[in-house]
Every structure is written in C-alpha cells, then in structure tokens.
C-alpha cells in the first residue's frame with residue numbers, strides 16, 4: 296500500500312469491537328440471532344441464491360464479524376475459516392460456534408495479512424455486505440484474495456454498490472454527497488450514534504473508502520482473477536437510506552415509485568489455472 300493506514304485501522308477496529316456485543320444482543324432483530332441459534336440458515340437471499348453448492352469446499356470468509364455467515368456456510372457442508380480484525384468479534388464467533396456445535400476455525404487479523412495468517416489454499420473466498428468500504432486499497436485486497444485461492448478457486452462478493460455509496464437522502468431526496476473514488480490517504484471520516492441494525496452505539500469514528508467498479512475489476516485482472524459474472528441489484532441488506540422498506544425476504548428497497556438505482560453489486564471471479 297502507498298500509505299500507512301494504521302490509524303484508520305485502529306479507529307475502525309475500536310468501532311467494530313464496540314458493535315459486537317450490541318449486534319450479538321440483537322435488540323432490533325436485524326441479525327436474527329435467535330432464529331440462527333435455533334438452526335435457521337440466515338444467509339441473505341442474494342448470496343443464498345448465488346453462492347452455489349459449498350459442500351466439501353475450503354472457504355475463507357473474510358471480515359466475518361461475529362461469525363454467523365461462517366457458521367451457516369459450515370452448516371451447508373463447507374470447511375470454513377473466518378477472519379476478522381476485531382478480537383471481540385472473533386471471541387463471539389468462537390462462542391457461537393461452540394453454542395451451535397459447529398466446527399469453524401476463527402482467526403483474528405487484518406485482511407491484508409490474511410495470506411500469512413491462514414493456512415493452505417481455498418476453493419472459495421467469501422466476503423459480503425460491508426467489507427471493502429473498510430479497506431483503503433482494493434488492488435492490494437484483490438492480490439490477497441488471489442493469494443488465498445487455489446487455481447480454479449473463486450471469490451464470491453456481494454456488497455453495497457459504489458454508486459449508491461456516493462449518495463445520501465436529504466428531506467426525501469437522494470442527492471450526491473461523496474466523490475466517486477476515495478483517495479487512500481483521505482478516507483471518509485464520519486461518526487454516527489446508530490448502527491445499521493438500528494441499535495444505539497457509541498459515537499466512534501469510521502474511516503471508509505468508496506472504490507469505483509472499474510478499480511475493482513482492474514484489481515481482479517491485475518491479480519489474475521477472471522470475472523465469471525457480475526450483477527447489480529435494486530435491494531440491499533441494510534437500510535442505507537432512511538425511508539427504505541423491508542421486503543418479505545428481509546432486504547431493503549427504495550419506496551414504491553422511486554426511480555430505481557443499483558443498490559448492490561455481486562460477482563464471482565475465478566483464479567486462472569496456470570497455462571502449460
């Protein structure tokens with residue numbers, strides 16, 4: 296990376312440590328923790344439809360938060376390692392794996408150090424909803440993803456659309472707020488007293504980056520990842536704009552009649568096999 300983002304990582308880790316207990320308590324029901332503990336597969340409808348059959352696959356789940364998706368992937372038959380840089384998230388993830396009797400390995404560490412921290416090569420790198428916005432350098436991230444994959448292994452990614460991240464809603468109107476590309480050394484610094492779950496949280500600083508789609512795609516090309524498909528979606532996993540409504544599958548949409556825009560982006564990219 297061209298710039299040392301240590302301070303941003305430290306501030307973000309404090310913010311995520313703070314959110315773990317609140318999200319695990321799940322007072323708003325956003326995370327469906329009780330249903331999950333009772334055995335429900337809580338993968339969202341987009342990833343559930345797109346990720347495919349994971350039985351027997353070695354999966355690296357990057358930025359796994361407190362591990363519920365990692366455990367759901369393991370329940371589907373994958374051999375899963377979850378990684379997150381929040382020690383409190385990893386502790387809670389291990390506790391949930393114990394409570395649910397699921398065999399998942401959880402590793403504490405920064406995504407950019409994942410190759411050194413995780414053993415062996417993976418069939419699938421899985422990373423969803425609220426991930427690369429916390430990462431300053433998408434080119435370095437793609438290199439890490441590629442380094443984790445076996446030849447022929449794939450990345451599955453779904454997250455908020457970079458176009459949406461430039462926007463915010465003021466008085467019911469969607470307006471342009473942020474530049475479309477955030478410089479590595481000038482992250483967007485904000486502080487909010489409410490988590491995306493609707494829970495009250497401490498006003499801690501977040502440091503985030505918007506990565507244009509072309510930067511992502513060029514990062515994959517540079518890392519030797521071939522794009523299998525890419526899709527845009529008009530719903531997403533959290534209420535980014537204030538007046539969104541929750542659909543029957545728990546996803547958030549703009550109100551009826553509002554001109555639609557892509558709110559989420561999903562893709563699969565595969566590591567090229569060596570030509571010989």
Ligand SMILES: C[S@@+](CC[C@H](N)C(=O)[O-])C[C@H]1O[C@@H](n2cnc3c(N)ncnc32)[C@H](O)[C@@H]1O
Nearest residue numbers: 311358360379380381404405406423424425429
């Ligand atoms: C929005 S959450 C991911 C949510 C997850 N998909 C879920 O549904 O629970 C973002 C996670 O990224 C982690 N994170 C942020 N920056 C990171 C970094 N540089 N390395 C590792 N983990 C990071 C945070 O600790 C947090 O758990």
